[in-house]
Amino acid sequence: xxxxxxxxxxxxxxxxxxxxxxxxxxxxxxxxxxxxxxxxxxxxxxxxxxxxxxxxxxxxxxxxxxxxxxxxxxxxxxxxxxxxxxxxxxxxxxxxxxxxxxxxxxxxxxxxxxxxxxxxxxxxxxxxxxxxxxxxxxxxxxxxxxxxxxxxxxxxxxxxxxxxxxxxxxxxxxxxxxxxxxxxxxxxxxxxxxxxxxxxxxxxxxxxxxxxxxxxxxxxxxxxxxxxxxxxxxxxxxxxxxxxxxxxxxxxxxxxxxxxxxxxxxxxxxxxxxxxxxxxxxxxxxxxxxxxxxxxxxxxxxxxxxxx
Numbered sequence: 001x002x003x004x005x006x007x008x009x010x011x012x013x014x015x016x017x018x019x020x021x022x023x024x025x026x027x028x029x030x031x032x033x034x035x036x037x038x039x040x041x042x043x044x045x046x047x048x049x050x051x052x053x054x055x056x057x058x059x060x061x062x063x064x065x066x067x068x069x070x071x072x073x074x075x076x077x078x079x080x081x082x083x084x085x086x087x088x089x090x091x092x093x094x095x096x097x098x099x100x101x102x103x104x105x106x107x108x109x110x111x112x113x114x115x116x117x118x119x120x121x122x123x124x125x126x127x128x129x130x131x132x133x134x135x136x137x138x139x140x141x142x143x144x145x146x147x148x149x150x151x152x153x154x155x156x157x158x159x160x161x162x163x164x165x166x167x168x169x170x171x172x173x174x175x176x177x178x179x180x181x182x183x184x185x186x187x188x189x190x191x192x193x194x195x196x197x198x199x200x201x202x203x204x205x206x207x208x209x210x211x212x213x214x215x216x217x218x219x220x221x222x223x224x225x226x227x228x229x230x231x232x233x234x235x236x237x238x239x240x241x242x243x244x245x246x247x248x249x250x251x252x253x254x255x256x257x258x259x260x261x262x263x264x265x266x267x268x269x270x271x272x273x274x275x276x277x278x279x280x281x282x283x284x285x286x287x288x289x290x291x292x293x294x295x296x297x298x299x300x301x302x303x304x305x306x307x308x
Contacts, residue, residue, distance in 0.1 A: 026051055026066065027098070027130040027170050035197070037190030038142065039135050040174030042128055043072040043101075053104060055287040062104040062285065074101055074110075074125045091122035092307070093144050095136045096155030096251075100127025102296070104285055109293040114300035119307065127155070130170045132163030133233045134177045134187065140237050151247040153303060154237065156230075158254045164233065165226040171204025172197060179229040184236060227258055238264035249306060251299065266306065273302045 026032050032049050036042045045068060052063040069075045094100050094112045102110035102125070116123035126144060128135070136154060144152060163169055167176035173193040178185030196203050218226070234250060241248040242264045250261055253270035261267040274283050274295060283295035291299065 026101075026103070032066070033129070035172070035193055037193075038175070039128075039131075039138060040191050040193070041130070041170075041172050043068050043074070045070050045072045047072075051104065053285070053288055055285075059286075061288060064104065064106045067107070074107060074112075074127065089122050090148050090150035090246075091124050092116075092119070092151045092153065093124045093126055093147060093149040094153045094155070095140060095144065096127045097131045097136075097157055097160075098127070098129040098290060099157055100125065100155045101129050102127070103129060103290040104288060105291070105293050105296055109296055111291075111296040111300040111303060114297060115303050115307070118300070118304050121150075124149075130163075132166075132169065132174065133160045133230050134164050134175055137177070137233045137237050138175060138187075141240055145240060145244045145246075148244065149241075149246045151249060151307065152237070152241050153249045153251065154234075156250060156252045156254075156256065156259065158256070161223070161226045161230055164230050168207075171206075171208035177229065177233065179225065179232060181225055181228055184229070184232050231260060231262070234259070234265060235262045238262065249303070251303070253299075268302055268306050270299055270302050273298045 026043075026049070029049070032044060032047050033041050034044045047066070047068040049066050050063065051066045053061045055061045067075060092115065094115075100110075100112065102112065107113055110125070112123060112125040112127070124144075124147065126139060128139070131139075133156075140152065163174075164177070167174060173191050175187035175189065175191055177187055197207070238248040247266060248264055249266045249268055250259070251268045251270055252259060253274055255269075255271050259267070277283050277294050277298035281294040282292055283298060284290060285292055
């Protein structure tokens with residue numbers, strides 16, 4: 001009996017890995033995402049994977065190649081990061097989740113690559129699929145600022161509010177900053193993910209499915225507290241950038257006026273630019289809320305207008 005149960009579990013895990021090695025998303029795909037004791041997870045180093053999405057009608061909405069460099073950051077050239085470091089120039093670093101990573105588009109079509117090509121300066125893409133603001137803050141403080149960036153560009157996504165208020169996402173444990181409405185409290189590190197969480201895709205998938213969306217039926221005071229945590233994290237990131245002599249730009253496309261950018265935060269409102277671009281071609285995929293190549297081009301134009 002025990003052998004039969006073990007065999008069933010191993011078969012389920014094998015089937016999961018077989019399916020998710022193909023056409024599914026990158027946030028939970030084995031081999032692309034790996035556990036990280038500080039951040040919860042990150043993209044693996046030296047990954048090459050095909051990222052494909054099929055819509056509800058059976059149409060392929062995107063099918064692109066994804067590569068990461070030796071540090072796990074998205075790139076089209078494995079030597080790009082080394083050349084940027086050797087040049088001695090202060091880079092522009094992009095932080096965020098799958099929007100910054102470039103979910104569904106080729107690397108050269110991302111707004112990060114477009115900015116790099118236009119500015120002609122070292123640019124690094126630190127976007128990680130599924131990241132929330134707390135993870136982005138830790139990544140900034142522990143890794144990004146060591147590069148002595150000239151500017152840090154953070155993309156805000158509406159789901160950042162829920163993610164910043166949760167210690168669990170996409171089947172994985174993640175760091176959670178404490179927040180009482182007045183003061184941030186650093187999370188306990190390292191993140192205590194279990195062995196099963198680290199090795200089993202089936203376990204993560206089931207755990208994610210059973211976790212109720214925390215943003216559903218939020219009471220106004222709970223929602224406002226979560227938003228306050230995001231604003232506090234933005235202010236902390238802006239202060240860290242200012243201390244390092246770097247500009248801090250915050251991108252938002254959702255018309256989220258509650259963000260109230262504070263001192264040291266340069267708010268880049270993408271809403272109007274994306275609306276203009278949408279008059280010519282779709283800026284998001286039909287069944288996927290991520291930006292298309294047209295959307296990325298519009299975002300790049302707004303960033304370039306500010307950086308120049």
